[in-house]
Amino acid sequence: MLENISSTKVAGGWHKQYTHPATSTHCTMRFAVFLPPGASETNKVPVLYWLSGLTCTDENFMQKAGAFKKAAELGIAIVAPDTSPRGDNVPNDDNYDFGQGAGFYVNATQAPFNTHFNMYDYVVDELPVLIEQHFPVTSTKAISGHSMGGHGALMIALKNPQAYVSASAFSPIVNPIDCPWGVKAFTGYLGKDKTLWAQYDTCELMKKAKQDEFIPMLATQGDADGFLEEQLKPQNLVAVANNKGYPLTLEMQAGYDHSYFFISTFIDQHLLFHSQFLTA
Numbered sequence: 146m147l148e149n150i151s152s153t154k155v156a157g158g159w160h161k162q163y164t165h166p167a168t169s170t171h172c173t174m175r176f177a178v179f180l181p182p183g184a185s186e187t188n189k190v191p192v193l194y195w196l197s198g199l200t201c202t203d204e205n206f207m208q209k210a211g212a213f214k215k216a217a218e219l220g221i222a223i224v225a226p227d228t229s230p231r232g233d234n235v236p237n238d239d240n241y242d243f244g245q246g247a248g249f250y251v252n253a254t255q256a257p258f259n260t261h262f263n264m265y266d267y268v269v270d271e272l273p274v275l276i277e278q279h280f281p282v283t284s285t286k287a288i289s290g291h292s293m294g295g296h297g298a299l300m301i302a303l304k305n306p307q308a309y310v311s312a313s314a315f316s317p318i319v320n321p322i323d324c325p326w327g328v329k330a331f332t333g334y335l336g337k338d339k340t341l342w343a344q345y346d347t348c349e350l351m352k353k354a355k356q357d358e359f360i361p362m363l364a365t366q367g368d369a370d371g372f373l374e375e376q377l378k379p380q381n382l383v384a385v386a387n388n389k390g391y392p393l394t395l396e397m398q399a400g401y402d403h404s405y406f407f408i409s410t411f412i413d414q415h416l417l418f419h420s421q422f423l424t425a
């Protein structure tokens with residue numbers, strides 16, 4: 146079922162890539178896993194799920210974030226799925242912000258996307274079952290991501306507060322129902338009825354969060370990010386969090402942009418943040 150396509154030793158642990166047939170997306174999916182040194186059936190480790198942004202695959206974070214040394218030190222496995230279903234039979238779009246590479250971590254309801262674009266079910270249900278069956282990990286999970294993947298991480302954590310001990314994001318799209326990337330993707334995947342979009346919008350979900358289901362959240366945002374004002378709008382989420390008393394910390398970092406240079410600068414801080422809850 147799982148096909149191993151690469152295994153590379155790094156930071157005393159292992160980076161591995163796999164493909165498998167996925168029932169939620171009806172296609173072959175690829176993911177990457179980092180296993181820290183010492184992870185074994187008698188020493189299972191918790192998992193941080195990483196959701197990447199537009200145009201990315203399982204590879205961008207693993208190759209560019211520089212996360213391995215700190216994850217190895219903290220004893221945390223990292224799982225990075227692809228950002229969408231892919232393949233010749235999977236619908237696509239000519240633009241980078243829709244179709245393959247741009248699944249937005251929702252379950253599409255609109256043809257022709259509704260057969261394959263079920264990334265929400267894939268990330269929330271199918272992938273963790275597979276990971277816990279085949280790798281020396283516990284069921285203790287945290288979730289993080291970047292940009293479109295930051296939206297995915299915060300949205301999924303808010304919808305499943307019992308499943309994740311903590312959530313974080315770099316440069317997240319926090320209010321997709323109110324930004325051009327989100328409006329385009331949600332129209333295409335979910336249809337024109339905007340009342341159906343709120344189920345996948347971090348700001349709207351946080352407004353409805355119950356106090357006994359709050360989980361710790363960290364967001365880091367560069368103030369030189371060209372997408373900050375029009376697409377990302379982190380202040381919209383801070384306003385909701387302040388109003389609710391939700392435990393969200395937004396750290397603005399001077400001079401940083403939207404790239405993996407930025408992520409690699411602050412990834413250790415995010416791993417330490419999650420470690421407090423993953424290993425509690």
Ligand SMILES: CC(=O)Oc1ccc2c(C)cc(=O)oc2c1
Nearest residue numbers: 198199205291292293294404405
């Ligand atoms: C590897 C890399 O640079 O990833 C990257 C670049 C740009 C973006 C944008 C504009 C949006 C997003 O969601 O992710 C993303 C990722």
